[in-house]
Amino acid sequence: MGVRVNFENNLEELKSKITEMAELSVVALERAFTALKTQDVEIALKVIEGDTAIDNLEMDINQFAIWLMAKEAPVSRDLREIIGVLKISSEIERVADFAVNIAKATIKIGNTTSLLEITHLEKMKEISIEMLRKALQSFLEENILFAKEVGDLEEEVDQYSGETYKKLTAYLSEHPEETNQLVQLLFVNRFLERTADHITNIAESTAYLIKGQIYDFNS
Amino acid sequence: MGVRVNFENNLEELKSKITEMAELSVVALERAFTALKTQDVEIALKVIEGDTAIDNLEMDINQFAIWLMAKEAPVSRDLREIIGVLKISSEIERVADFAVNIAKATIKIGNTTSLLEITHLEKMKEISIEMLRKALQSFLEENILFAKEVGDLEEEVDQYSGETYKKLTAYLSEHPEETNQLVQLLFVNRFLERTADHITNIAESTAYLIKGQIYDFNS
Numbered sequence: 001m002g003v004r005v006n007f008e009n010n011l012e013e014l015k016s017k018i019t020e021m022a023e024l025s026v027v028a029l030e031r032a033f034t035a036l037k038t039q040d041v042e043i044a045l046k047v048i049e050g051d052t053a054i055d056n057l058e059m060d061i062n063q064f065a066i067w068l069m070a071k072e073a074p075v076s077r078d079l080r081e082i083i084g085v086l087k088i089s090s091e092i093e094r095v096a097d098f099a100v101n102i103a104k105a106t107i108k109i110g111n112t113t114s115l116l117e118i119t120h121l122e123k124m125k126e127i128s129i130e131m132l133r134k135a136l137q138s139f140l141e142e143n144i145l146f147a148k149e150v151g152d153l154e155e156e157v158d159q160y161s162g163e164t165y166k167k168l169t170a171y172l173s174e175h176p177e178e179t180n181q182l183v184q185l186l187f188v189n190r191f192l193e194r195t196a197d198h199i200t201n202i203a204e205s206t207a208y209l210i211k212g213q214i215y216d217f218n219s
Numbered sequence: 220m221g222v223r224v225n226f227e228n229n230l231e232e233l234k235s236k237i238t239e240m241a242e243l244s245v246v247a248l249e250r251a252f253t254a255l256k257t258q259d260v261e262i263a264l265k266v267i268e269g270d271t272a273i274d275n276l277e278m279d280i281n282q283f284a285i286w287l288m289a290k291e292a293p294v295s296r297d298l299r300e301i302i303g304v305l306k307i308s309s310e311i312e313r314v315a316d317f318a319v320n321i322a323k324a325t326i327k328i329g330n331t332t333s334l335l336e337i338t339h340l341e342k343m344k345e346i347s348i349e350m351l352r353k354a355l356q357s358f359l360e361e362n363i364l365f366a367k368e369v370g371d372l373e374e375e376v377d378q379y380s381g382e383t384y385k386k387l388t389a390y391l392s393e394h395p396e397e398t399n400q401l402v403q404l405l406f407v408n409r410f411l412e413r414t415a416d417h418i419t420n421i422a423e424s425t426a427y428l429i430k431g432q433i434y435d436f437n438s
Contacts, residue, residue, distance in 0.1 A: 066302060073292040083285060090309070169398050176392040183388055183405055190406070 007078065010068050014061060014085045015140060021057045021092045022136045026129055028054065028099035029195070033125045036106045036188065037116060047103035054096040061089040077212075084209040088139060091198045091205070095132065098191040098198075105184040105191075112181055118167050119185060120160035124192040127157050128199060135202040142210050150203035151217030157196035164189045226297065229287050233280060233304045234359060240276045240311045241355045245348055247273065247318035248414070252344045255325045255407065256335060266322035273315040280308040296431075303428040307358060310417045310424070314351065317410040317417075324403040324410075331400055337386050338404060339379035343411040346376050347418060354421040361429050369422035370436030376415035383408045 028047050035043035065082050068074075074082060116122065131153045138146035168189065172182040200217050207217075247266050254262035284301050287293075293301060335341065350372045357365035387408065391401045419436050426436075 062302075066298065069288055070292055070294055070298060073289055075289055079285065079289060083281075169402055172391070172402070173395040173398040176395045179388050179392040183391070183402070186402055186405075187409070 025096040032099040032102040044103040044106040098195045119164045131199040139206040147203040161193040244315040251318040251321040263322040263325040317414045350418040358425040366422040366426045380412040
């Protein structure tokens with residue numbers, strides 16, 4: 001097998017590991033949100049336990065990428081691609097961490113009447129998952145349009161996050177007896193806003209990969 | 220100049236850039252806290268502006284490290300060292316981000332009677348800075364004892380953070396008129412707890428570098 005073919009195969013394997021990581025993270029986000037919505041501590045605990053698999057996958061990817069760099073000493077585009085894989089895997093790992101944070105907030109909220117309906121958190125979660133799917137597709141298909149769409153969706157999440165902050169703090173000043181739940185929902189609001197930020201970073205890394213030029217879709 | 224001497228010189232340059240980044244981050248944390256304490260929006264804005272220099276330094280370090288990997292194709296310990304530099308610079312960058320987050324919280328709190336004295340936030344900030352200095356020293360001097368001390372200090376920060384959370388939420392349920400400030404202080408509490416986590420990651424990367432074995436000082 002030629003050196004080139006070999007390198008491409010290794011890169012494909014890295015990409016399939018990234019895809020697996022992203023899929024596990026989508027599952028973690030969905031589950032964490034289900035736990036929050038139904039106040040199901042069992043599901044929350046499963047999200048926390050499941051994070052080890054995602055962390056291990058990231059370590060796998062890192063080691064594979066480092067081995068590939070050491071072996072092939074790639075330059076220009078090939079090097080950019082491997083660095084891109086490293087960056088994207090670390091961003092996905094952070095998205096999965098936010099799912100864990102949401103699960104932990106769920107456990108802290110415990111069993112009480114949910115105030116989720118006064119927030120936009122569910123919409124924010126849905127848009128974030130759409131963003132992650134688009135960012136991944138953009139990376140796999142080297143499609144810059146999808147990367148730009150991710151940037152647009154992030155603005156929506158920011159908007160919803162700002163509104164949710166206002167609603168939760170207004171409710172809080174009138175219902176101090178709900179402090180615990182409301183503070184945790186304020187944290188979840190922040191986690192989802194940050195999730196969207198990190199997914200936007202994936203799109204930016206992808207755009208850099210495609211165009212060899214740095215983008216800032218956050219601004 | 221021999222290849223080996225050359226490599227060592229490049230590594231030294233990377234280390235001096237890491238030191239510079241860490242020093243800038245300590246300044247950012249100190250300043251952000253001064254801004255919070257004195258409710259000085261001007262200083263808060265300076266922290267936010269100053270973050271670009273830290274981000275640029277991280278990019279510098281990344282590019283230098285990648286160039287060095289491409290040029291020398293280092294193996295075993297040399298490779299571990301460069302990967303360590305990349306990890307540590309990304310953790311320092313996150314510490315600096317938390318300084319920015321504290322500065323932003325300061326701006327949101329605005330001009331009102333400070334409730335900082337009901338928290339342990341100042342102690343947490345002081346311990347975090349001590350941790351960062353120790354983690355850096357551990358890395359530069361390859362001293363595993365300092366790395367372990369960082370892990371111990373993180374437990375103190377965790378303890379203070381738990382107590383601060385309780386105090387702030389208890390105060391909040393009795394003073395709903397202070398919701399805005401108290402919610403922002405709850406965020407700052409979380410930022411400092413996360414700052415300590417990331418500094419602990421630096422110590423863990425350093426321990427891995429020294430011993431070639433993975434540590435978890437967080438548990």
